[in-house]
Every structure is written in structure tokens, then in C-alpha cells.
Amino acid sequence: MKKVLRIVLVDDEAYCRKDLAELLQKTSQTEIVGEAGSAMDAVQVIQKETPDVVFLDLNLSDAHGFRVISEIENAPAVVAVTAFAQHAVEGFALDLADYILKPVEEKRLQLALQRARDHIFLRSLKKNPVIQIEINDLSTPLTISDIFWAKASENYVEVCSTAGKGLIRSTFNNFKNLLPVGFTLEISRGVIIARHQIKQWRRDSRGHVEIILRCDGVLKVSKRMQKEVLQQLELLH
16 A cells, blocks of 8 residues: 655645645545645745645745745655746756646646655665676666666666666566566567666657666657557656
8 A cells, every 4th residue: 555645735826725625536546734825834834734746836925936945954745836938947946846737637646646756765775785787797786766767678677777788687577576666667669768868769760669767868669659658658748
């Protein structure tokens, strides 16, 4: 069973907090532990309740929402809520779990919660090497968050990571079982990518879908799996 996410809502409009709370109440494994209508109150509530996730309006009456993040030591996962899409670029620079546009829709909220869980999980792995990869005949420890993509290669799995490309002696299925559910997305037979490494997608001159990773790598999605991949990532939203 998934861990219950303890959530704080921050918005200077009471009706916005109410609407978001009602959507969250339809979702299992969440608990609203506090609310705030200003940046000052938000800092106090977050410090007191130490939530897992904060849904943060970026346009508070007394300060910009990003100021709240900067004043919290060991800040929780933050999902920015805004009416302005241009805030997304600044938000990603601050390592947000996600950002969503107002008015918030239930389906988009579900995706934000999953991204918040992924964000929390990746933070927990930063100091914990969990697998060994062979790069240039040297054994190199990796955390799961270091992985960009992986593909089956006979009796091995080829892994591309922050440390470079290397091999793990494992069946592809056994390797996938090392990873948390929802961490990767299979884009063709025997090829998976880490969801948090996806930067954007595009179509080539033939209309085939390509995914651009944050490391600037480009991987093609098999024609058979294009529709499923785009649906899962909500990239058509």
C-alpha cells in the first residue's frame, strides 16, 4: 500500500483551497494536515506540520510563492499552482515536483500526486547506491535516480546514466524489478526510460515520436507503443 501523503494547501483565495481540498478528498492515500492563506502563515504551518507535499499558489498577496520555498529548510515536495504558464521555467529551476495550472482538474491532480511521490522517492535515493554497473571494466555504484535509460542486450542490460554507459549482468525483467513501480516507461520492446529524465517529445519527419531526455539524448518510441506512451505521460494534455 502506498504511503499516505501529508499535504498542506497554500493559497490566498479560500475558495481555491476549498476546491483543491475537495478534489484531494476524492483521492486515496492523502491527508490534508494544514492550510495557509499567506506566505507568512505558510512558513509557520509547514514548519509545524512537516508535510510530505505542499500545493503552493505562486501569487500570494504578501509575497511570491517561491519565497516560501526559500525560507523552508529541508523543504517538502512542492507542487506549484498557478494561473500563469510562464512560471513553469522558474519553477523547474527550483526543483519543484510539478506545477499545475488553474483551474485544477482531477486527472491532472492525480498526475501531480504521482510526480510528488516520484520526487520524494528520488530524494531518498540520492545518498544510497543501489546497483553496480560495469563501465570500462570498472564497477561503479549508481543510485536509481542516476539512470537515464536502459535496454536489453542479450544476457546483459545496457544502462545509460550520469556516470556514462555500462552493462549490468542481468535479465531485462530482473533489472526492471529492481526499480519502483511507475519509475520508468517502456517505449519499445526491451527499452525503458526514467520518467523524471523526460524533457519533451517531438515527431520526426516521418511522424514517429521521439523523446528528448534532460541529458539531451533522443530515443525513438516504437510505432506500436506510441499511443500508450503519450497517454501515460499526459504529454497531450
